[in-house]
Amino acid sequence: MPAPVPRQRAIPAAECGQAQAVPAAGRPSGDAYPPRRDAARTDDETVREAATAENDTTHPMLTLLLIEDDPTAAPIVPDLLDSDGKPIRVRTARNLTEAERLLTDDVHCILLDLALPAPGRAAKAGETEELAVLRHVLRLAPRHAVLALTASGDAERGAEAVRVGAQDYLFRDELDGRLLSRAIRYAVERKRSDTAERRLAEGKLRAQENARLERGLLPTPLLEGSPLRFAARYRPGRSRALLGGDFYDTVRTPDGTVHAMIGDVCGHGPDEAALGVELRIAWRALTLAGLCGDELLGTLQQVLEHERDDDEIFATLCTVDIAPDGRRAGLCLAGHPAPLIAAPGRPARLLPQENNGPALGLVPGARWPRMQVELGSEWSLMLYTDGLIEGRVGSGRKERLGQDGMVEMIRRQFSEGLSGEELLRAAVSEVRELNGGELTDDVAVVLLDRVP
Structure with missing residues (x-):
């Protein structure tokens, strides 16, 4: 029997283009409450349907996966719009296990809260707990753009996250819609550029190796x-x-x-x-x-x-x-x-x-x-x-x-x-x-x- 789905991260509610606010009392009210779904349907089926619907459009909607473990906190993701003025879809995962299930091919960017608890394994010697979380996400999603979210004023930790492999870092308390939308678009394009540059370098290396091999066979x-x-x-x-x-x-x-x-x-x-x-x-x-x-x-x-x-x-x-x-x-x-x-x-x-x-x-x-x-x-x-x-x-x-x-x-x-x-x-x-x-x-x- 499938496990109940946390309401604050239900895909139908998130597809409006923003993360749903959840009052501190716990239960959403009014229209914020997600519609009832057939219990036999799984989260994975819902995510795949959303991905299929997106891929059917002429201009695919950007999708952000937020990995944040405090569902009762004030919403950290405001309304988001892409460069064409279309809403950016937001999915929320409370832990790395949920994130792995929600990380489908239609996800373009990950917003990772560095305050998330580290994975079960011990961090490497000299590695902070936050960076252990980031490294785990980078291994989980090597083809996705990653934005690191940290406390205001902690620029050193954010810079270290970029050195580890994130495309950029943001301060939790300074987010607004324009800043985050622009950061998402920048991170996605930078990841594409980095990927293309890496593939070009790998292609040149393979070509050089093949040339040396072929010359050696003459x-x-x-x-x-x-x-x-x-x-x-x-x-x-x-x-x-x-x-x-x-x-x-x-x-x-x-x-x-x-x-x-x-x-x-x-x-x-x-x-x-x-x-x-x-x-x-x-x-x-x-x-x-x-x-x-x-x-x-x-x-x-x-x-x-x-x-x-x-x-x-x-x-x-x-x-x-x-x-x-x-x-x-x-x-x-x-x-x-x-x-x-x-x-x-x-x-x-x-x-x-x-x-x-x-x-x-x-x-x-x-x-x-x-x-x-x-x-x-x-x-x-x-x-x-x-x-x-x-x-x-x-x-x-x-x-x-x-x-x-x-x-x-x-x-x-x-x-x-x-x-x-x-x-x-x-x-x-x-x-x-x-x-x-x-x-x-x-x-x-x-x-x-x-x-x-």
């Missing part, structure tokens, strides 16, 4: 002892991201062979980026363990099948293993565009791609033939993902750049004397300009140069 080439020069360019398609579904890596094994790889997980989200990192790390480990060609790609397919969230996720891959003398290389393609090679006196061209096998994750038990290609004594080898060739070009930008357009662009840039990082930066910038803005797909480009 590979560091292991080419110590190799005469080859390395350059890479990476541009994720996701807004504000540093890492996408494209991945690449380059390592030199103890026999002097340089292994390079570039790949692309279908999709553009964080899950695809994470899977790309897993595949890259697996490729490096397997390569350093001595695997190559079809055996390596078959093992990578097993890794993808175990790590992907959806059976339709696949990844394209291009691997090359360059002999220690730098004149020839083995090439494996798994549904990926063929690399581009350029050399002095010879225009840039694509390496053969007739033996292009299926992308990883599409065909169980697939095989990927390894092709032997001649590189020559001086060359530049560029591996790239399809983000570089799928940008739009032409009037209306209906056509894609494609491999042929990319080859012509690289030929021209080589003829202009560009190389290394400068060449890759110019290539990605020009593709973006031809597209008329940011590319929607991830772009990764790796360039290896052999200069005798």
Whole structure:
């Protein structure tokens, strides 16, 4: 059976916009007496109905929760109006237990009497009883504005309450409607501002942490002892991201062979980026363990099948293993565009791609033939993902750049004397300009140069 509701804090009486005066004799008289309610209805139901009614309006009414334990004292909350001249609803709780029940989402501000008895637990060492009450309320209502109410002249205690976390403090004996209304509006806006500032700071911190994490996941080439020069360019398609579904890596094994790889997980989200990192790390480990060609790609397919969230996720891959003398290389393609090679006196061209096998994750038990290609004594080898060739070009930008357009662009840039990082930066910038803005797909480009 529900407990009887104290009349001086009944919600219907309080919704008129002011706290109800209760004569010292105890029983209210006349219209001040709240209407009888069905005994089967609880305080919580009444509060929820009031919150629903408020949320249905175009301009919600401000709600103040007064936590004050002396129901027979003269009313400390005068008539209150918000900035639009509408009444501010007042709810009254005589203790922290009632306050917790009345603290619904539609409450905007709490007016806490610091003279309220402290919670049952002992105050911390050096903490006054009043501040123990305030700290308890702040823990109870971390998202609500709080005004501390203290005795007149006790400014030191009020200032300490603000330092603890209240938005402002007021003197009990100096309250009037205009002062309290203005203080409530100020406290609510200050709390909103503090909350927004805290969330902004937290968002910046998370962004910085994510940036450091993503930078740490990008590979560091292991080419110590190799005469080859390395350059890479990476541009994720996701807004504000540093890492996408494209991945690449380059390592030199103890026999002097340089292994390079570039790949692309279908999709553009964080899950695809994470899977790309897993595949890259697996490729490096397997390569350093001595695997190559079809055996390596078959093992990578097993890794993808175990790590992907959806059976339709696949990844394209291009691997090359360059002999220690730098004149020839083995090439494996798994549904990926063929690399581009350029050399002095010879225009840039694509390496053969007739033996292009299926992308990883599409065909169980697939095989990927390894092709032997001649590189020559001086060359530049560029591996790239399809983000570089799928940008739009032409009037209306209906056509894609494609491999042929990319080859012509690289030929021209080589003829202009560009190389290394400068060449890759110019290539990605020009593709973006031809597209008329940011590319929607991830772009990764790796360039290896052999200069005798």
